[in-house]
Amino acid sequence: MRITELFQRGEFVLTAEVGPPKGVELDHLIKDAHEYLKTRVHALNVTDNQSSVMRTGSLATCKVLKDEGLLPIFQITCRDRNRIALQSDVLSAALLGIENLLLLTGDYTTLGDHPQAKPVFDLDSVSLIHAVKRLEEGFDIAGNAVDGAPPKFAKGAVVSPCSDSVDVQLAKMEAKVKAGCEYFQTQGVYEPEKFIKFMEQAKQFGVPVQLGLIIPKNVGMCRYMNANVAGVHVPDEMIKELQADKEKTKAGDTGVEICARLIKECKDYAQGVHIMSLGWENRIPEILDMAGIAPITPVV
């Protein structure tokens, strides 16, 4: 199923991110997905060599999850593939019955574990969205006809509501919508007031937006994100909150509470929530319970 259908039905769409391992042992990922995510989120984003670190591929992992009865979202970045490979993988996804895409420019190669690699960036997030739309219209980006019935996807992208240059982000968001983007997931939000202000401007585009959350695990992680991760800012009060009860934070309970609170505060302004748990998939049910979000009936 395409998750755009869920948005159209007016559902509050819940997604979570899972990262394939560096290696082909997916047992742990699959077990966690069944145990903690299947009845709590509608779909699972599968990252594409996240942070430019080489891992098992997103498309293959999507197929494994689909075969497990879960609904995958194929994340595609422009870092490692040129326009030929990107379009080919999009068609491959259609062939495998993967109907949900999240289309990204991608982190630069030097941020990951193969800093010597050639960065590609032949297309970018906007032109990749355009390329997928063209495939849906029956043509590749060079204008050649595609044989048979064209594929149909839910085309998603990302945006950073708490960016220090939110006007530039809104301009890019508009370009993505114009190119054919049908839903957005946001970068991690820790400042509800910024998110709400952003949504007031973003609603003009008429495209659903899922609030992005990164579970704050500890103070070090927050400081690291503040220094290094674009579009993410953990305010001082929140860092103090994590410092206040060290045992509670260590147990992960403070991070869970913060996420639940952020959902409650932003819920009325968003059309869903996307949780990036970075290995803490087991805490997602608690976050959703605490935020008053009931389990879902799985869709495939």
Add this chain to the structure above:
Amino acid sequence: MLITQLKSKETIEALAQGKTVIINCHGCKEVYFAEHEADELQKDLSGVTQIITTDYICNPDNLKLQLQKHTDVINAADTILVFSCGVGVQTVAAQFESKKVYSCCDTYPLPGFQGVTPLNVDCGQCGECYLNGTGGICPITACSKSLLNGQCGGAKEGMCEVDKEMECGWERIYRKLEKLNKLDNMKYEAPKVRNYHNPNAEEPTI
């Protein structure tokens, strides 16, 4: 070696809006410049208040010196048209922050020795000059990822995720277009996709 090829007459005519100052750069021996064709074309342009032919405009100090005696006419101008390689256009655009500075040439590489310019990294010699839509800041060289459709979202406090000493090129472009009241430039009809088959000095397609 570089070749600067004139954009089409229609393109250049459309760029010459209001009082127009033309700057020709005949500096480098290593750059082929279509001097005669440029002269002919410039004769037919309307609204031209001054044609300045000089050299090495890629050097900001030299440019400032060369243009000193034309300060009044430049200040009064609405548009500056630059006939030079991509480096020259960007140097002029940086010097006249609030003016509309347009490139009238596309720059292609030729194998072998490249021109000696102090800022030669600023022109990617892509053969399809984007400077006219980006406020005179080159997305190919000012953006680490050479993106054509806006910032990647990796910038932190305006600095690039790849090189923290470098400003985000697309944020610079956005701010410049904002200043020029030209933000609509970013609303493309279709997303831009680079033509890697294009930098071909024998058969330029533009």
